[in-house]
Amino acid sequence: MVNPTFTDMRPELGQPVEDLETPVVVADLDAMERNLKRFRELADEHDVAVRSHTKAHKTPAVARRQEEALEGGVLCQTLSEAEVMARYGIEDVLLVCPVVSEPKLDRLCWVADHVDRFAVLADEPEHVARLGTAAGRNDTTVGVVLEVDVGLGRLGVEPGKPAVDVAEAVREQPGLAFDGILGHDGHVPYIASSESELEELCAGVAADLEETVEALEGAGIGVDRVTSGATATAPLMAAEDVVTELDPGRYIFNDAALLEQGAVDRADCGATVVTTVIGRPTGDRAIVDAGSKTLSYVDGPDPVPVGRDDVSFYRKSSEHGFVDVSEADVAVGDRLEFVVPNLWAVANLHDTLPAVRDGRVEEVWHVEARGKDT
Numbered sequence: 008m009v010n011p012t013f014t015d016m017r018p019e020l021g022q023p024v025e026d027l028e029t030p031v032v033v034a035d036l037d038a039m040e041r042n043l044k045r046f047r048e049l050a051d052e053h054d055v056a057v058r059s060h061t062k063a064h065k066t067p068a069v070a071r072r073q074e075e076a077l078e079g080g081v082l083c084q085t086l087s088e089a090e091v092m093a094r095y096g097i098e099d100v101l102l103v104c105p106v107v108s109e110p111k112l113d114r115l116c117w118v119a120d121h122v123d124r125f126a127v128l129a130d131e132p133e134h135v136a137r138l139g140t141a142a143g144r145n146d147t148t149v150g151v152v153l154e155v156d157v158g159l160g161r162l163g164v165e166p167g168k169p170a171v172d173v174a175e176a177v178r179e180q181p182g183l184a185f186d187g188i189l190g191h192d193g194h195v196p197y198i199a200s201s202e203s204e205l206e207e208l209c210a211g212v213a214a215d216l217e218e219t220v221e222a223l224e225g226a227g228i229g230v231d232r233v234t235s236g237a238t239a240t241a242p243l244m245a246a247e248d249v250v251t252e253l254d255p256g257r258y259i260f261n262d263a264a265l266l267e268q269g270a271v272d273r274a275d276c277g278a279t280v281v282t283t284v285i286g287r288p289t290g291d292r293a294i295v296d297a298g299s300k301t302l303s304y305v306d307g308p309d310p311v312p313v314g315r316d317d318v319s320f321y322r323k324s325s326e327h328g329f330v331d332v333s334e335a336d337v338a339v340g341d342r343l344e345f346v347v348p349n350l351w352a353v354a355n356l357h358d359t360l361p362a363v364r365d366g367r368v369e370e371v372w373h374v375e376a377r378g379k380d381t
């Protein structure tokens with residue numbers, strides 16, 4: 008007989024949160040539902056679609072909730088994430104990373120054949136040539152969305168005319184269908200130092216997208232989809248006429264990085280880590296049982312305490328979290344809860360996510376696309 012270990016001790020339905028083994032990342036269902044409602048209202052107000060990024064949770068159960076609440080599709084960051092979503096019945100997938108190797112391109116065609124609507128990002132003729140060959144080899148049609156670099160400086164064609172050559176290359180391939188443009192504005196909240204600067208930068212992103220649409224339309228290429236507007240910028244980008252579809256990810260639970268940017272309030276943050284104090288080595292320091300293996304190594308803000316303002320998380324090593332308790336009454340065995348620092352990273356570290364309401368586990372989600380990085 009195999010002895011059960013903690014790894015086998017999954018959270019159980021109905022279990023009080025205070026009985027869960029720690030460290031544990033929990034998802035607050037009320038916060039999630041409020042966040043979905045907020046984006047539904049935003050979409051309705053501006054008549055835009057919302058396509059949710061699954062990298063923020065890697066969980067088909069959550070993607071289905073988003074599909075239902077927003078009637079929009081998903082973005083996936085990796086091909087294997089897209090495969091998981093397709094296997095779980097998600098119908099509309101945009102893969103936001105170019106795929107270049109033959110075996111992966113064949114897998115991509117499998118995904119294209121197993122969902123209602125599929126497209127992948129491309130930004131150069133080489134991507135297009137490889138995709139076209141794969142589509143022919145697999146006797147299928149693949150949608151292609153052109154990525155435009157709106158200032159992030161990662162992938163993407165320069166705004167305006169350069170898009171035309173790539174879009175024309177797409178149209179020359181019988182197995183490909185040009186399906187619009189995407190400009191990821193993820194850099195904007197990091198460089199904006201005020202609300203007015205945020206507005207200016209978003210207007211700049213919209214201008215880049217408009218210039219690109221004009222160039223494409225001028226060349227006789229219709230653009231039905233223009234995607235832009237991540238969590239922090241969505242309210243501004245939704246109001247831009249050129250945008251037809253938002254692409255937020257972390258809005259579903261939010262995180263300490265968005266709190267720090269002032270993009271969300273504490274009540275919007277629905278992903279928290281519950282920890283236990285395992286040591287009180289000095290008067291001002293408590294050590295909790297969550298370090299970077301629970302919370303990730305990504306740079307960024309520290310976890311934000313929930314329900315108390317007398318403690319602060321200030322450092323992490325791999326299994327230890329360092330908490331300043333100089334102003335607090337905290338003992339070994341106490342539980343401390345924090346808003347997760349970075350949702351994208353945390354989502355990739357846990358097999359299951361207990362989804363809680365009123366202090367009890369209401370659902371247990373399997374993070375099926377966790378570790379799916381290929």
Ligand SMILES: Cc1ncc(COP(=O)(O)O)c(C=O)c1O
Pocket residue numbers: 060063082103191193236237238239254255256257258
């Ligand atoms: C193309 C694209 N769209 C949207 C997002 C979502 O960003 P956020 O989670 O800040 O909403 C990302 C995140 O990396 C992305 O790469």
